[in-house]
Amino acid sequence: MKVLIVYASKYGSTVDVAAAIGETLRARGHAAHVHEAGTAPAPDGYDAAVIGSAVYVGSWLKAASAYLEAHAAALRERPVWLYGVGPLGLEDPQPAGDPEQAATLVESAGARGYVTLAGALDRSRLSLVDRLITRVVKAPAGDFRDWEAIRAWTHGVADALERREPAADAQPSKAAAAFAAPAAASHAAPVRARLDEVVA
Numbered sequence: 001m002k003v004l005i006v007y008a009s010k011y012g013s014t015v016d017v018a019a020a021i022g023e024t025l026r027a028r029g030h031a032a033h034v035h036e037a038g039t040a041p042a043p044d045g046y047d048a049a050v051i052g053s054a055v056y057v058g059s060w061l062k063a064a065s066a067y068l069e070a071h072a073a074a075l076r077e078r079p080v081w082l083y084g085v086g087p088l089g090l091e092d093p094q095p096a097g098d099p100e101q102a103a104t105l106v107e108s109a110g111a112r113g114y115v116t117l118a119g120a121l122d123r124s125r126l127s128l129v130d131r132l133i134t135r136v137v138k139a140p141a142g143d144f145r146d147w148e149a150i151r152a153w154t155h156g157v158a159d160a161l162e163r164r165e166p167a168a169d170a171q172p173s174k175a176a177a178a179f180a181a182p183a184a185a186s187h188a189a190p191v192r193a194r195l196d197e198v199v200a
């Protein structure tokens, strides 16, 4: 099948995640085309789409959510899966779980699943503001991307495509505390709360 893979990334770690999804689908015999959200083609002409973004302060990057919004009607006509890249840490990456926004994104694209995948943080590459935010929330630096989890989730997508069934979401990747959110709070809340403290 011809599969469109779309990503949005600020510092590059999501680019490699999208590439790994593409490679895994290609290894399963699918024609996987990987594109950055700002310049990605419309989903017409593709049998399925896998769309994702790095997560910043609880939200997808604008390019990815704008792509999803602009092509919602076409996306709803084909199988779609969504992925977010973000949580940081080794044993229990934080913030754990899907961002609050995930439900809206899934609804708008009629997606069959949303997976949250651990990300990577290289402090030396961050803008001043981003460095401040990560310092305030004590986000751990390092590369926590779990290639096995990424491939396993993608195989689930391929299985579903081949059987024409929905795929089960992968387990959220394992890793350590960064944005230490209370379980019931949204992703963005602890970041904003601590920033308010700093600014006050």
Ligand SMILES: Cc1cc2nc3c(=O)[nH]c(=O)nc-3n(C[C@H](O)[C@H](O)[C@H](O)COP(=O)(O)O)c2cc1C
Residues within 6 Å of the ligand: 008, 009, 010, 011, 012, 013, 014, 015, 054, 055, 056, 057, 058, 059, 085, 086, 087, 088, 094, 095, 118, 119, 120, 121, 126, 129, 130, 131, 133, 134, 179, 187, 188, 191
């Ligand atoms: C300022 C800042 C805010 C972040 N906020 C979140 C967040 O709310 N949720 C999350 O899961 N990850 C968050 N992260 C972690 C990033 O999503 C992670 O580093 C990701 O791998 C970045 O992807 P990119 O390199 O493709 O831009 C944040 C990182 C930074 C620098």
